[in-house]
Amino acid sequence: MENRKVFMNPHNNLLQLEEHLYPLVDVEQPNVFRNLFPYDEVPKIAFNDRIVPHNFPDEIWITDTTFRDGQQSRAPYTTEQIVTIFDYLHRLGGPKGIIRQSEFFLYSKKDRDAVYKCMERGYEFPEVTSWIRASKKDFELVKEIGMKETGILVSCSDYHIFYKMKMTRREAMNHYLSVVRECLETGVAPRCHLEDITRSDIHGFVIPFCLELMKLGEQYGIPVKIRACDTMGYGVNFSGAVIPRSVQGIIYGLLTHGGVPSNMIEWHGHNDFYKAVTNSTTAWLYGACGVNCSLFGIGERTGNTPLEAMVFEYAQLKGSLDGMDTTVITELADYFTNEIGYNIPHRTPFVGKNFNVTRAGIHADGLLKNEEIYNIFDTEKFLNRPVLVSVSNTSGLAGIAHWMNAYFKLKGKDAVDKSNPVVVKVKEWVDKEYEDGRVTVITDEELITVINGVKEALK
8 A cells, every 4th residue: 555656636636546456366267247248138238336537638539440450341452442541541630640540451462562552651640550469470570561569469358368269367468468578579569459348357357467568568668558449349338337348437447447548548349239439439538548440430240430430529529620631531432432332321420322411301491491400510511512402292493403503513603593494394303203192202313314314305
């Protein structure tokens, strides 16, 4: 007790006692939290009403895993595609580099070619980093390329330690520490990916492991990062929920008991229970500086936290985009659709075809009078996507003209009004559809076909 450090907490101006009281609990049988994760039932969310305080860092940022976790779930990108996407990420992150890092595989020649080409760009942000398994053979690849930082897989739940690795907790910890030590000895900064943290023994393994990692970082004078990986998407952000499922409980434990500073913690979420975005935001609010994302959430199983979502979460929390160019998000969506052939679901926020399209007749009427009524923000300004109103039996000439101007991005002298002959003819076709008993809205594809036909007939 006497040797524990007393320090001032800058967030609440209270003296605190350093709480590093958790030794490794080297159990004989794995603790798989059957009370929370009965495999033949839906997982349970339990509460003990232990509340931890908000601890929002001075700076927060985004890191990218599009080329690592994002590539585990789809056909590999070509080298050219990777470099193009990397350029987009650089523009999106802006001059302050809110998108700090992008991680890459190193296993194939194509992966390494992409790494070299992205490094040749000379960008400060995103920094090019790698990902390896916790083996010395993998580490040779990092040394060869000359990486400044690498991610290392360090699975931390008993599911992985006992069932996959066939080790005890102490054996796993010693193995991980030996790889991290080798990493530090060559001057490379390790980023430890604590896989499956939301099913791990936080106080019995994660915190004592992090304490050892922090000691190694201090010993070598190189910071060691901790990535808290919600590999199965079990994390919840509900106040008073129990660990290991509580996101704020995990972040609090890493900070307060594990001695990991905020700028060395990042959250890596998955979307199995639709909570990836909310959990990532919660990690920020409770003390993690970084959240790890992939573009459009493309990743293992249900995917990762969508990077574009966290751009807008950042702006909402900070009150500023801090120089991020959000119109790049639309350019990326177009690139993925047109060049890569990726099918973005139409209702995906910010990037889906229908994300700012109003279909209901009464909504469309309000939107035509003032788009703020049914549009989340100025989507034309932030995403270069003007709000669209679907055409139905209530649209009228003005609604059809609005659709044509918005869809074809007609402005100024090129814009059409309700007296335009094409608009009048399209309105006649729409009226006939509903007179014949139609009840659904007109699709974009139908309108384009009709407009092209009308233009041809009017020539």
